[in-house]
Amino acid sequence: MNHFPFRIVGFDLDGTLVDSLGDLTAALNHALGLAGRPPVAADAVRSMVGLGTRHMLERGLAAGGGVAEDEFQQIYDALLVYYEAHIAVHSRPYPGLTAALDRLDALGVQTAVVTNKVERLARPLLGELGLADRMAAIIGGDTMGPGNAKPSPAPIHAMIERCGGGRAVFVGDSIYDIMAAKNAGVISIAVSFGFPNQPVEGLGADHIIDHFDELLPLLERL
The missing domain is CATH 3.40.50.1000 (HAD superfamily/HAD-like)
Known part of the structure; x- marks a missing residue:
C-alpha cells in the first residue's frame, strides 16, 4: 500500500x-405516462441524468409540455415507487x-x-x-x-x-x-x-x- x-x-x-439507463428510462416513462405525456427515448434520457431523479423528471415533463406545479410531487412520488420496485432490472x-x-x-x-x-x-x-x-x-x-x-x-x-x-x-x-x-x-x-x-x-x-x-x-x- x-x-x-x-x-x-x-x-x-x-x-x-x-x-442504469434502461431502468431510469423505464421509470421516467412510467411517470410520464401517468401524467399523460409522451415517452422519451433512452438517448434523450441520457442527457437528463446527472442532477438527480427529480431533475430528470422535470426535464422529461418539460419535453412533453410540462405539468402543473401542484401535480408534480404526486408524479415524482409515483416515479420513485416504480423505480424502487424495478431498480436493477437492466442496470x-x-x-x-x-x-x-x-x-x-x-x-x-x-x-x-x-x-x-x-x-x-x-x-x-x-x-x-x-x-x-x-x-x-x-x-x-x-x-x-x-x-x-x-x-x-x-x-x-x-x-x-x-x-x-x-x-x-x-x-x-x-x-x-x-x-x-x-x-x-x-x-x-x-x-x-x-x-x-x-x-x-x-x-x-x-x-x-x-x-x-x-x-x-x-x-x-x-
Whole structure:
C-alpha cells in the first residue's frame, strides 16, 4: 500500500459505476405516462441524468409540455415507487469495474460513492448489484442537505472524512462530477462511456479513461 499514491477512490454512480439507463428510462416513462405525456427515448434520457431523479423528471415533463406545479410531487412520488420496485432490472456494472475494485481492495484503498441520486435509491441499487458492501461511504444527493449536492465540494469533503482522510481521486462522467472534484481540490477522472451532458473532452477532467481496465495503471502513474 505504501507505494500506491491514493488512499481513497471515489466514484459517481449512474453512468460511472453502473449503466442504469434502461431502468431510469423505464421509470421516467412510467411517470410520464401517468401524467399523460409522451415517452422519451433512452438517448434523450441520457442527457437528463446527472442532477438527480427529480431533475430528470422535470426535464422529461418539460419535453412533453410540462405539468402543473401542484401535480408534480404526486408524479415524482409515483416515479420513485416504480423505480424502487424495478431498480436493477437492466442496470449492470460497467465492464472491468469488479476487477478494478478487487485490485483497489487488495491494495488497501478505500472506495466510496458520491452521487446526486437520493440516498434511498443509491443504496438499494448498489446493494442489488453487490457493490454496497464494497464502499466505505455512500453519499447521495440529499445526504448533505439542500444545496450540497455535486457540483458542491461538500459531498467530496464528506467522502474523504468518512473514509478516514488521505489523498483522494474522484471518477465521474458528467460536468457536475468534475466540477465537484475540482471544487474540493482533488484529482478528477472522467469516463468516456457514461452519460456525459457534453463531449467528455470538454469536461475539463484531469484525466480520461475509456475502460475500467485503464483505471489502476493511471492511478499508479499519478
